[in-house]
């Protein structure tokens with residue numbers, strides 16, 4: 001049994017005493033306790049050692065007081081399990097030295113047996129569930145196929161992912177074969193996470209907003225839909241497609257329980273697009289956590305009021321930045337937790 005089940009209830013459309021809160025990338029470099037482990041162990045060593053992944057996952061729950069834990073891992077463990085080398089180079093981000101660019105490169109990848117290649121994630125989840133002891137739910141996750149294709153083809157981070165897009169537009173048949181292989185791996189991987197104990201699944205499509213609405217349907221949503229369909233009857237699912245506000249209606253129609261939104265759309269407008277049957281998650285500008293604490297408090301209250309208190313999970317609109325002071329992150333969380341629900345009614349009357 002989970003003691004603090006606010007997020008689960010919000011995802012199921014139930015009333016909650018207050019708005020639940022967590023932060024994307026909440027386990028990371030803004031925490032001094034994370035930096036201690038980062039000094040000692042390599043990135044994938046931290047991911048692959050269940051005791052380390054567990055300790056890092058619990059840090060924000062203990063230190064910042066969020067309403068959910070999110071598994072410490074990375075979306076790039078999937079391309080790795082499919083056979084590609086992935087390096088995380090300090091200050092450069094991810095590097096895949098031998099990306100997929102043509103037909104013959106496909107021979108280097110496979111749809112792996114997830115129990116063989118990603119068992120360390122399932123071991124970490126079992127350990128985390130034991131250590132959490134029902135305090136808060138555990139969110140498992142994976143990258144959306146389109147976002148993973150971006151890294152697998154481009155071979156590194158990019159502002160435009162132009163090579164990944166060129167691959168899709170010039171070799172659509174190959175792109176769809178790759179996207180389907182990623183999708184099949186991801187479905188098996190996420191089902192494994194749920195079996196190991198994940199209570200909620202979030203799909204991160206960080207680069208969905210780089211595509212036109214038509215191409216988002218073709219190269220991204222088509223595959224996200226398969227993932228949601230495979231999981232939604234097992235656990236609540238959340239789709240976070242950054243920048244893809246134009247597709248909120250279509251994403252809601254997948255049957256996902258929650259949709260993440262970034263700060264580039266007004267909450268009321270997102271609600272109009274998404275409809276009433278889905279929970280919205282977001283959408284505080286992560287850079288605003290660099291403001292003075294009184295400003296953070298005021299802006300968080302404005303955000304909460306705009307969402308109106310129902311079917312809302314407070315979060316950032318993207319991952320927390322490494323240079324955010326811990327007390328600013330805590331101010332974000334505490335402001336949400338102490339916001340009096342009666343104020344939603346008052347603002348409604350006033351508005």
Ligand SMILES: Cc1c2[nH]c(c1CCC(=O)O)Cc1[nH]c(c(CCC(=O)O)c1C)Cc1[nH]c(c(CCC(=O)O)c1C)Cc1[nH]c(c(C)c1CCC(=O)O)C2
Nearest residue numbers: 024025026027028070071072073074075093094204206319
């Ligand atoms: C695109 C993407 C990646 N990884 C992820 C995404 C999707 C979300 C997003 O858009 O932010 C997802 C991710 N990565 C990480 C988590 C852990 C759980 C969490 O706290 O949210 C999650 C959910 C750990 C991580 N993944 C990474 C770190 C930093 C590693 C370190 O230097 O210690 C962490 C804590 C490395 C990583 N991993 C990735 C990049 C681009 C980088 C380097 C840039 C960066 O450092 O932010 C790929």
